[in-house]
Amino acid sequence: MQNSAISIRSIPTCPIFIGIASFCILSLLFSCGHHLPRSDAYYDTLFAQIQKTAGNDQRYALVLQLDLTYRNTTDPSPYFQLIRHKAMSGYYYEHAELDKAKAILDTQIFIMERYNLKDKYPKEFANVLGARGNYFFNENMLDKAFDYYNRSKAIIVALKDNECLLSDQSYHLAMVAYRQEKYKDAAAYFKQSIQEMRGCPFYDSNSYYREQELYSNVGLSYSKAKMNDSAILFYKDALKLIDTEGIKYNYSDRFKRLTITAKGVIYGNMAKVYIASGEIDSAEHLLLSSIAINTQRGYENYDAMYSNMQLSELYYNTGEYGKALPILRNLRQALDTMANTEVNMRWYQLMYKMSRHFNRSDDAIGYLETYHRLKDSADIKLNTLKRSDYAGMLKDQETQYQIKLLKKDNQVNRQFLWLMLGIAGLSLAVVVLIYYNYRRSRNSVLLLTSLNHQVNEQKYQLEGAMAQLKCNNEDKDKILRIVAHDLRTPIGGIMTLSDFMVEEESEPAKLESLNMIMSASRNLMHLTNELLEFSGNRVFVTQVEKEETDINALAKQAATLLQFKANEKHQSIILELSSLQVVVCIMREKINRVLNNLITNAIKFSKIGGIITVTIEKKDRSILIIVKDNGIGIPERFIPVLFDPFTNAKRHGTQGERSFGLGLSICRQIMDEHGGRIWVESIEGEGSVFYIQLPVENESGT
Numbered sequence: 001m002q003n004s005a006i007s008i009r010s011i012p013t014c015p016i017f018i019g020i021a022s023f024c025i026l027s028l029l030f031s032c033g034h035h036l037p038r039s040d041a042y043y044d045t046l047f048a049q050i051q052k053t054a055g056n057d058q059r060y061a062l063v064l065q066l067d068l069t070y071r072n073t074t075d076p077s078p079y080f081q082l083i084r085h086k087a088m089s090g091y092y093y094e095h096a097e098l099d100k101a102k103a104i105l106d107t108q109i110f111i112m113e114r115y116n117l118k119d120k121y122p123k124e125f126a127n128v129l130g131a132r133g134n135y136f137f138n139e140n141m142l143d144k145a146f147d148y149y150n151r152s153k154a155i156i157v158a159l160k161d162n163e164c165l166l167s168d169q170s171y172h173l174a175m176v177a178y179r180q181e182k183y184k185d186a187a188a189y190f191k192q193s194i195q196e197m198r199g200c201p202f203y204d205s206n207s208y209y210r211e212q213e214l215y216s217n218v219g220l221s222y223s224k225a226k227m228n229d230s231a232i233l234f235y236k237d238a239l240k241l242i243d244t245e246g247i248k249y250n251y252s253d254r255f256k257r258l259t260i261t262a263k264g265v266i267y268g269n270m271a272k273v274y275i276a277s278g279e280i281d282s283a284e285h286l287l288l289s290s291i292a293i294n295t296q297r298g299y300e301n302y303d304a305m306y307s308n309m310q311l312s313e314l315y316y317n318t319g320e321y322g323k324a325l326p327i328l329r330n331l332r333q334a335l336d337t338m339a340n341t342e343v344n345m346r347w348y349q350l351m352y353k354m355s356r357h358f359n360r361s362d363d364a365i366g367y368l369e370t371y372h373r374l375k376d377s378a379d380i381k382l383n384t385l386k387r388s389d390y391a392g393m394l395k396d397q398e399t400q401y402q403i404k405l406l407k408k409d410n411q412v413n414r415q416f417l418w419l420m421l422g423i424a425g426l427s428l429a430v431v432v433l434i435y436y437n438y439r440r441s442r443n444s445v446l447l448l449t450s451l452n453h454q455v456n457e458q459k460y461q462l463e464g465a466m467a468q469l470k471c472n473n474e475d476k477d478k479i480l481r482i483v484a485h486d487l488r489t490p491i492g493g494i495m496t497l498s499d500f501m502v503e504e505e506s507e508p509a510k511l512e513s514l515n516m517i518m519s520a521s522r523n524l525m526h527l528t529n530e531l532l533e534f535s536g537n538r539v540f541v542t543q544v545e546k547e548e549t550d551i552n553a554l555a556k557q558a559a560t561l562l563q564f565k566a567n568e569k570h571q572s573i574i575l576e577l578s579s580l581q582v583v584v585c586i587m588r589e590k591i592n593r594v595l596n597n598l599i600t601n602a603i604k605f606s607k608i609g610g611i612i613t614v615t616i617e618k619k620d621r622s623i624l625i626i627v628k629d630n631g632i633g634i635p636e637r638f639i640p641v642l643f644d645p646f647t648n649a650k651r652h653g654t655q656g657e658r659s660f661g662l663g664l665s666i667c668r669q670i671m672d673e674h675g676g677r678i679w680v681e682s683i684e685g686e687g688s689v690f691y692i693q694l695p696v697e698n699e700s701g702t
Contacts, residue, residue, distance in 0.1 A: 078115035163199035187221035264293030604653035606631035
């Protein structure tokens with residue numbers, strides 16, 4: 001310490017040391033692409049320029065330029081880091097790369113909390129928290145979503161200057177409460193959002209649609225809470241708002257259609273309440289009105305399905321079976337074209353009841369089996385979603401990004417450290433700077449070591465969970481082998497004995513009873529086989545029967561049924577059938593499912609006005625089916641995992657249609673069952689071509 005004091009006192013008396021120290025410090029400031037500190041307004045201007053280019057090609061160049069400047073800056077300011085991550089997150093979200101956008105959003109929160117920017121920019125911090133809550137909500141992590149929305153709202157309340165944003169946060173809290181089935185709480189939050197919206201100084205068409213939605217959601221929440229009178233009151237308020245305020249925003253046919261569609265949905269929701277209250281005539285009138293509106297092309301066809309299903313159930317419960325049957329037939333045609341899992345289950349359940357009423361036992365058993373199969377599948381998906389615990393993985397992700405940020409800080413600090421060591425003897429100021437950076441590096445390493453330890457602990461926990469899951473799967477296989485041994489043998493005995501008794505019996509009444517036993521036994525055997533097949537144990541499963549099928553006719557039928565769906569996006573489906581009629585022995589319904597899936601995907605990922613081509617080609621010993629589109633294409637990195645179950649290679653359609661990552665996996669399983677192949681060729685931005693190759697074992701036709 002004494003020597004250091006002497007050095008400090010000697011510097012003013014030596015101009016040479018002053019010149020050398022000044023030169024080194026200036027070199028340090030401008031080395032390695034380092035820039036002088038900028039004001040916050042400077043970075044705000046950069047971000048504003050990027051925002052102005054949203055949706056065009058120039059945006060990518062500006063984001064890339066900003067990112068390059070950030071990477072070449074040795075010690076970027078906390079606010080520069082925030083602006084850079086904000087721009088990158090928005091860019092990835094705009095291009096549907098949600099995992100990257102979410103990860104960068106987590107880093108934004110980390111930066112604002114680490115550098116205390118949340119107090120300096122509270123509104124920005126509230127927006128970031130709300131955006132993070134949206135991701136948790138979409139991943140069904142409702143407690144975390146509620147926490148982030150609540151934190152965001154608390155900040156906005158303290159600011160006291162943005163009722164519009166406050167209304168949005170109350171809306172999000174209401175959506176979380178509704179999904180948690182806390183319907184009274186949801187109604188309270190929705191009503192609070194209405195009051196806050198009325199204090200917003202800006203009211204336009206978007207505000208009108210949100211307010212109409214809020215009134216409807218209050219009614220729906222009260223309906224779920226069995227508070228029927230309150231529900232009807234708010235539904236009527238929603239209709240009143242449409243009739244008074246809605247007229248102001250009917251600028252075009254599109255806005256008029258949105259207004260009429262909203263009425264149709266509200267009519268259907270009100271009908272549910274009237275049915276619960278026993279007011280059948282009012283419910284019937286509202287359902288017919290809702291169906292008349294939303295069955296029109298371009299309207300809410302999915303809602304029309306629910307209304308049709310509800311109306312047929314109403315007629316069944318009132319004994320008007322003649323009115324219910326035509327609705328159910330038409331609804332079946334619609335469900336074959338447009339999937340709706342809930343309505344499909346209810347359809348089979350009601351058809352089972354109708355068949356029992358008309359004493360059609362065989363039909364009733366078939367409908368009941370299908371209903372239970374669909375319900376079990378839906379329950380499995382729901383339970384899997386409820387059991388999924390993503391908190392550990394998200395925590396691990398957050399830790400990894402903290403590690404990356406600390407590594408960057410550590411690298412920068414080491415560069416400063418080595419640079420300062422070269423001029424350590426010039427001045428005490430340089431020595432102090434070296435010591436300061438050394439301390440920062442050491443603290444970063446300690447924190448890095450701690451975080452790596454946390455990551456390893458989480459890894460061991462995940463490995464233990466996987467081992468337990470494997471053990472549970474083995475126990476399940478053991479149970480299924482017991483089922484195969486203990487159920488199939490007595491069922492087979494019942495079938496054999498019943499068959500023998502049928503041959504010996506001549507009395508009609510007894511013969512009918514024996515036939516019913518035979519039918520029930522076959523159905524039970526089929527159910528057991530399906531249970532084994534679902535579990536992956538195919539030891540005892542019989543082969544599904546195939547049938548002679550005209551591939552040209554099958555493709556034509558699939559294209560014709562889906563042309564209606566393509567019309568919604570003004571798309572065309574072109575058929576190029578084989579000149580030769582080829583009849584192939586296949587599982588008709590499964591191959592039809594493959595065709596429907598591929599054509600539906602082509603419609604989903606093609607732009608408005610696109611063209612989808614379905615081609616049938618006859619090869620030497622096979623049939624080649626080609627489905628081609630000129631849509632958005634598939635990124636090259638997604639193609640190797642495209643056909644995997646629950647793949648991450650899934651994106652939204654050109655109009656926001658959702659994808660679940662199961663369809664192509666099922667297609668490949670079906671093709672494997674037929675000994676065929678399915679593959680894809682695609683260029684991102686130009687379109688995709690899917691190929692199906694079916695072997696022709698015994699062909700008939702010309």
